[in-house]
Every structure is written in structure tokens, then in C-alpha cells.
Amino acid sequence: MDGCRFCVQAGHAIFPRAIYSGGVKAKVMIIGQAPGITEREAGRPFNAGSGTRLFQWLAAAGFDEAHFRATQYMTAVTKCYPGKSKGGGDRVPSRAEQALCRPYLDLEIDLVDPKLIIPVGRLAIELFFGAAPLTEVIGGEVLIPTSRPAESGRIDGRWVVPLPHPSGASRWHQLPENRKRIDRAIRRIKARRLELRL
Numbered sequence: 001m002d003g004c005r006f007c008v009q010a011g012h013a014i015f016p017r018a019i020y021s022g023g024v025k026a027k028v029m030i031i032g033q034a035p036g037i038t039e040r041e042a043g044r045p046f047n048a049g050s051g052t053r054l055f056q057w058l059a060a061a062g063f064d065e066a067h068f069r070a071t072q073y074m075t076a077v078t079k080c081y082p083g084k085s086k087g088g089g090d091r092v093p094s095r096a097e098q099a100l101c102r103p104y105l106d107l108e109i110d111l112v113d114p115k116l117i118i119p120v121g122r123l124a125i126e127l128f129f130g131a132a133p134l135t136e137v138i139g140g141e142v143l144i145p146t147s148r149p150a151e152s153g154r155i156d157g158r159w160v161v162p163l164p165h166p167s168g169a170s171r172w173h174q175l176p177e178n179r180k181r182i183d184r185a186i187r188r189i190k191a192r193r194l195e196l197r198l
């Protein structure tokens with residue numbers, strides 16, 4: 001990923017420098033949409049305002065930001081900054097860019113083998129829940145199987161608990177009726193954290 005230029009070679013307007021953090025001992029993997037400009041400059045995922053809100057939610061689930069960043073894994077559907085859209089916000093990576101980057105995400109999941117995946121935002125959520133509306137999926141969770149053999153006496157798989165995009169540009173998480181859905185998601189993340197003894 002660090003040296004990847006697939007998108008540039010294919011003619012996509014993207015700014016290479018894969019932004020991700022963490023190692024193979026992580027038990028939790030956060031998957032965002034794509035890094036923004038401040039993530040690219042700082043070289044770490046969810047660096048700015050959206051990171052502040054995301055870590056407020058994770059704090060409510062019992063995770064300390066510094067410890068989480070040091071021990072867990074953070075990545076995105078596409079790893080490189082996609083630049084600005086014509087409207088001024090960060091451009092949503094195209095389907096072609098997502099497809100080019102997908103093998104990396106599959107390899108990250110296979111290598112890290114997380115027990116809890118938290119897809120953040122519509123693009124990442126779609127990978128696990130299809131095109132279902134956020135109102136139907138936020139607050140829920142699914143258990144997906146892994147290709148690894150189950151340890152005796154327990155279900156093997158990974159829990160997937162989605163969260164909405166925490167960006168201030170998004171209205172969804174600011175609507176009162178959606179706060180309850182986010183609170184349910186936080187409670188599920190907390191329950192999985194306790195199971196994992198994190």
C-alpha cells in the first residue's frame with residue numbers, strides 16, 4: 001500500500017500516500033471512507049474533527065483514544081486522499097477506485113483477523129450491509145464467518161457494528177432520532193469490547 005500508484009496509473013485524481021495505522025495484533029478494525037486532507041498531512045486516520053467525534057463515541061464505549069490508536073487498526077475503503085469535489089467537500093472515491101483498493105482491504109482483514117470491525121460511514125457500511133438505509137443498520141450488528149478454524153467450544157467469526165460518518169458536514173448523526181441509533185451502536189461496541197477484554 002505504501003508504494004501503490006494504481007489509481008494514478010489508471011488516471012484517477014488521487015493523491016497517493018496510503019493512510020492507515022495499527023498492526024496485526026489488533027482485535028478491532030475501524031474502516032472509514034477515505035482519508036481527508038488533514039489525515040494526509042498528519043499521516044494518521046481520523047485526525048481532525050471527524051476523529052474527535054468518532055473518539056467521543058468510542059470513549060462512551062470505553063475506549064481511550066491514545067490507547068486505541070496505539071493498539072488497534074484503522075484503515076479505509078480507499079487509502080489515499082481523493083481530493084476535493086466540485087462542491088468543495090472531500091470527493092467520494094469512485095467505484096473504480098474502490099475496486100482498485102479492495103484487494104488491500106481484504107488482505108488487511110485477513111492479516112489482522114479482527115474480532116470486531118467498525119465500518120464508519122456509508123461507503124464502508126455498504127461492504128457489509130449492502131445498500132440498506134443507515135436508519136436500518138445503525139444500532140444493529142452482524143456476525144460474519146472467517147476462513148479460520150473455530151476454536152473449540154466457541155463461535156468463530158467477527159462482529160460488525162457500523163457507525164455513521166462523524167463528519168460535521170454530515171447531518172445524519174445530528175438528528176435527534178438518529179442519536180438513539182448511535183447510542184445503541186455504542187452499547188454494542190461496549191459489549192464486544194468487554195467480551196474481548198479490551
Ligand code: SF4
Nearest residue numbers: 004007079080100101
Ligand atoms: S487508493 Fe488504494 S489502490 Fe488507489 S493508489 Fe491508494 S492504495 Fe493504491
